[in-house]
Amino acid sequence: MARKTNYxxxxxxxxxxxxxxxxxxxxxxxxxxxxxxxLTLLIRQEVDLIIERTGGKVEIAIFLRDDISDAQQSNLQxxxxxxxxxxxxxxxxxxDAFQRAQELFKDEPEILENLxxxxxPASFRVKLVxxxxxxxxxxxxxxxxxGVEQIKDQRELLKKLxxxxxxxxxxxxxVAILMLVSAGLLIANTVRVGLYARRKEIGIMKLVGATNxxxxxxxxxxxxxxxxxxxxxxxxxxxxxQIVFVEPLRGNLLDLPVVSMGHLISIIPLLLVAGLVVAVxxxxxxxxxxxxx
Amino acid sequence: xxSVQRVTxxxxxxxxxxxxxxxxxxxxxxxxxVGPSGSGKSTFIRLLLKEEEPSEGTIYVAGKSLxxxxxxxxxxxxxxxGTVFQxxxxxxxxxxxxxxxxxxxxxxxxxxxxxxxxxxILELVGLGDKLNNLPTELSGGEQQRVSIARAVVNRPxxxxxxxxTGNLDPTTSQDIxxxxxxxxxxGTTVVMASHDSAxxxxxxxxxxxxxxxxxxxxxxxxxYDVGS
Numbered sequence: 001m002a003r004k005t006n007y008x009x010x011x012x013x014x015x016x017x018x019x020x021x022x023x024x025x026x027x028x029x030x031x032x033x034x035x036x037x038x039l040t041l042l043i044r045q046e047v048d049l050i051i052e053r054t055g056g057k058v059e060i061a062i063f064l065r066d067d068i069s070d071a072q073q074s075n076l077q078x079x080x081x082x083x084x085x086x087x088x089x090x091x092x093x094x095x096d097a098f099q100r101a102q103e104l105f106k107d108e109p110e111i112l113e114n115l116x117x118x119x120x121p122a123s124f125r126v127k128l129v130x131x132x133x134x135x136x137x138x139x140x141x142x143x144x145x146x147g148v149e150q151i152k153d154q155r156e157l158l159k160k161l162x163x164x165x166x167x168x169x170x171x172x173x174x175v176a177i178l179m180l181v182s183a184g185l186l187i188a189n190t191v192r193v194g195l196y197a198r199r200k201e202i203g204i205m206k207l208v209g210a211t212n213x214x215x216x217x218x219x220x221x222x223x224x225x226x227x228x229x230x231x232x233x234x235x236x237x238x239x240x241x242q243i244v245f246v247e248p249l250r251g252n253l254l255d256l257p258v259v260s261m262g263h264l265i266s267i268i269p270l271l272l273v274a275g276l277v278v279a280v281x282x283x284x285x286x287x288x289x290x291x292x293x
Numbered sequence: 294x295x296s297v298q299r300v301t302x303x304x305x306x307x308x309x310x311x312x313x314x315x316x317x318x319x320x321x322x323x324x325x326x327v328g329p330s331g332s333g334k335s336t337f338i339r340l341l342l343k344e345e346e347p348s349e350g351t352i353y354v355a356g357k358s359l360x361x362x363x364x365x366x367x368x369x370x371x372x373x374x375g376t377v378f379q380x381x382x383x384x385x386x387x388x389x390x391x392x393x394x395x396x397x398x399x400x401x402x403x404x405x406x407x408x409x410x411x412x413x414i415l416e417l418v419g420l421g422d423k424l425n426n427l428p429t430e431l432s433g434g435e436q437q438r439v440s441i442a443r444a445v446v447n448r449p450x451x452x453x454x455x456x457x458t459g460n461l462d463p464t465t466s467q468d469i470x471x472x473x474x475x476x477x478x479x480g481t482t483v484v485m486a487s488h489d490s491a492x493x494x495x496x497x498x499x500x501x502x503x504x505x506x507x508x509x510x511x512x513x514x515x516x517y518d519v520g521s
Contacts, residue, residue, distance in 0.1 A: 004401065007398070200382070200384065201384060204382055204384070204395065204396075205399045206368075206371070207342075207371065207376050208371065208372070208395075208400065208443070208447070209371035209372035209373075209399075209400050209447075210368060210399035210400055211365070211368045211400075212368070214399060214400075215399075
């Protein structure tokens with residue numbers, strides 16, 4: 001068994017040397033395809049993380065003028081509470097706001113330096129029954145009310161972010177799929193070139209009674225090896241990017257979470273499976289034309 | 294050993310290569326299949342190897358019906374049927390030893406068997422001293438001996454030879470025939486397609502003559518051409 005396994009791998013690696021350029025092209029394409037696929041998966045995870053973190057918290061903020069009277073304030077609160085769309089109203093005083101800012105910018109002391117309790121406005125934080133409710137409905141009713149400084153829909157920013165990442169992700173995904181297809185074609189071609197180069201040996205093998213699997217296996221291994229090397233490179237580059245670019249963002253991107261190495265590790269099986277499926281399918285497609293077995 | 298029963302082979306282009314051919318070959322027999330080019334000799338050989346399927350009729354080789362033999366079992370059939378061709382089909386970058394060993398390696402024989410059998414069979418074909426030569430360093434006759442050694446190293450029941458002397462001069466051809474005769478005498482059934490009348494006449498073995506895909510003669514101790 002060991003000797004046979006040896007044979008298969010020896011044949012597969014000889015194949016690599018024989019058509020180095022084609023193999024290189026195949027490996028590079030697999031690498032790019034799986035790198036992009038990994039990227040979309042990680043962006044997706046990042047978006048999920050942000051949604052998870054902020055989902056329950058996204059709210060409408062109604063900032064109050066500093067000169068608002070107590071009567072105006074309680075009137076406003078009653079009015080908001082009475083709206084059918086509103087789930088919950090919370091008053092955030094200047095002190096509360098200051099405390100939250102301390103937490104939010106704890107890694108950026110230069111911001112906190114210039115921050116005083118007085119400089120921050122008090123606000124009503126409004127949670128909606130249905131987060132999809134149009135902000136304008138609420139906004140229009142409250143705009144211009146005495147004591148209201150400004151109304152901000154914090155969901156808006158996230159919506160923009162999400163729609164941007166959605167387009168971005170779809171784009172990358174399409175490119176990743178195209179690259180995977182090209183990778184498949186290149187692997188099929190690698191196998192075909194290998195078969196052509198060895199057509200004489202294969203003819204003799206068939207003649208003396210080598211089984212089809214014995215003939216096929218080295219080529220299958222060659223295709224799978226190319227895919228695995230590409231996958232390994234993709235994972236490596238993603239890991240380097242994670243360490244060099246993503247990790248330093250942690251805690252510096254306001255309060256937003258960032259994907260971790262754990263997320264990267266969790267997508268590795270998927271990348272490997274994608275690479276393997278393409279390699280096996282492509283190898284068989286490549287063999288089909290030449291080996292009528 | 295081989296039973297060909299009313300076999301017809303028509304190709305898609307309309308050519309009928311074999312037309313209701315029936316031939317029985319006993320174990321240990323030596324059979325010539327003769328006839329001009331295009332008479333169906335090569336098709337006959339290919340059908341026995343299940344490289345092609347007959348359009349009609351049935352073929353038994355080594356007790357198995359080829360029609361019922363599923364394609365994954367074909368390699369196992371071929372391990373029992375050695376083949377020799379006009380063009381030797383040797384691997385030019387491998388030594389004589391490696392060429393013969395290749396036939397055993399690819400059917401998974403252990404190294405101990407290979408190291409024992411390959412020198413043995415090369416000795417038998419008279420090339421015991423050329424184990425490490427490359428095919429290009431050998432004469433045509435010697436190369437054909439290597440190819441015969443490769444065909445019989447796995448001790449097949451049947452040896453099929455398609456014009457094995459086609460590329461060789463008369464003297465060398467006679468040596469090859471002596472070798473095939475020896476292999477036949479140790480029990481291997483030999484079927485040889487040839488249009489070399491001198492060879493066929495010298496051997497006085499059973500002759501099946503094909504013409505235009507039909508068997509027109511089947512006689513013991515025959516010669517190439519009864520008309521001349």
